[in-house]
Amino acid sequence: xxxxxxxxxxxxxxxxxxxxxxxxxxxxxFNVPGASEKFRGFGPTFRCEYIExxxxxxxxxxxxxxxxxxxxxxxxxxxxxxxxxxxxxxxTRFSYVYNVIGSKILLVTTADEKKINxxxxxxxxxxxxxxxxxxxxxxxxxxxxHGSMLYGLQLNTGIxxxxxxxxxxxxxxxxxxxxxxxxxxxxxxxxxxxSAMIPL
Numbered sequence: 218x219x220x221x222x223x224x225x226x227x228x229x230x231x232x233x234x235x236x237x238x239x240x241x242x243x244x245x246x247f248n249v250p251g252a253s254e255k256f257r258g259f260g261p262t263f264r265c266e267y268i269e270x271x272x273x274x275x276x277x278x279x280x281x282x283x284x285x286x287x288x289x290x291x292x293x294x295x296x297x298x299x300x301x302x303x304x305x306x307x308x309t310r311f312s313y314v315y316n317v318i319g320s321k322i323l324l325v326t327t328a329d330e331k332k333i334n335x336x337x338x339x340x341x342x343x344x345x346x347x348x349x350x351x352x353x354x355x356x357x358x359x360x361x362x363h364g365s366m367l368y369g370l371q372l373n374t375g376i377x378x379x380x381x382x383x384x385x386x387x388x389x390x391x392x393x394x395x396x397x398x399x400x401x402x403x404x405x406x407x408x409x410x411x412s413a414m415i416p417l
Contacts, residue, residue, distance in 0.1 A: 239266045245275035247283045256311075258285050264412050266384075273323040283410075284312035287399075294352055305352040311399060314345040315406075317371050317390075325356060328379060335376045342369035342392055368400070369394035369404075373407025382415045 241264050249256040268275040296302055319340015326332055349362040354398030359376035375388035392406040 225300075226252075232272060237268050238417045239268060239414035240264065240417055241384075241412055241414030243386075243410050245408055245410035245412075247281075247408040249398050249403045249406055251397075251405055252399040253379045253384065253403075254287055256285055256287070256399055256403070258283055260284070261372075262410050264414055266414060268328045270292075270329065273325050274305070274320060274330065275323075276320050277318075277338075279317040279319075281315040281410075282313070283315065283408075284310060286310045289350075303408055308351050308353065310351070312347045312349075316343045317341065318343070319371060319372070323377075328377070328384065329381070331379050331381070333376055333378055334375065338373045340371045340373075342367070342371055343392060344369070344394065344398075344407075346398065361370065367394050367396050367398070382416050385409075386412050386414070388412070 225311055232318060243264065244263045245262065246259055260281055262279055262281040263323040264277065266275050266277040271361045287309050289309050291304050291306050294302045294305040310346065317340045319338055321338025323334050323336045325334045328334070345364060345369050347364040349364065369392050371390055371392045373388055373390045375386060377384055377386040379385075388410045390406075390408050390410070392408075394404050394406060397403050398406060
């Protein structure tokens with residue numbers, strides 16, 4: 218009984234020694250090409266990546282935030298009792314907390330080599346989407362907001378460069394979301410991110 222347990226402990230210790238967790242952040246663009254109006258902007262990203270030494274495959278967790286406010290024209294505003302208050306301009310703010318769990322494969326060498334290293338990868342999207350409508354002037358109309366969870370698949374490609382101990386990465390993502398992000402037919406999200414990570 219002691220021998221199998223000792224072998225298991227040694228294997229786990231060996232894995233921990235060979236592996237390293239990197240954390241960092243970045244900034245980049247986002248675009249919903251299927252939206253009826255231009256839906257582009259910028260947002261931050263938090264990154265965590267699990268890399269084994271002398272290996273080309275890594276696991277990652279990305280968490281990003283982006284938002285966009287769109288004008289919806291004007292409308293007649295009514296108070297809570299249904300009494301007309303006048304005309305108001307309508308703005309809708311779309312905000313997304315955009316999380317991805319996935320893996321990537323380095324195509325040239327291992328992560329610790331000081332070389333330009335292209336890669337391909339993919340993962341699963343978990344997106345919290347919120348939509349909030351506001352009126353100006355506000356009168357007594359209040360505002361409406363609702364949130365929902367969206368899911369999808371991500372494909373990505375990019376390059377990374379190791380400047381010990383920092384890894385700099387430029388990544389392009391293509392996401393296929395199972396429900397529309399903005400309009401009834403806007404299920405695709407693209408973004409380009411520049412980030413840097415350091416080992417813990």
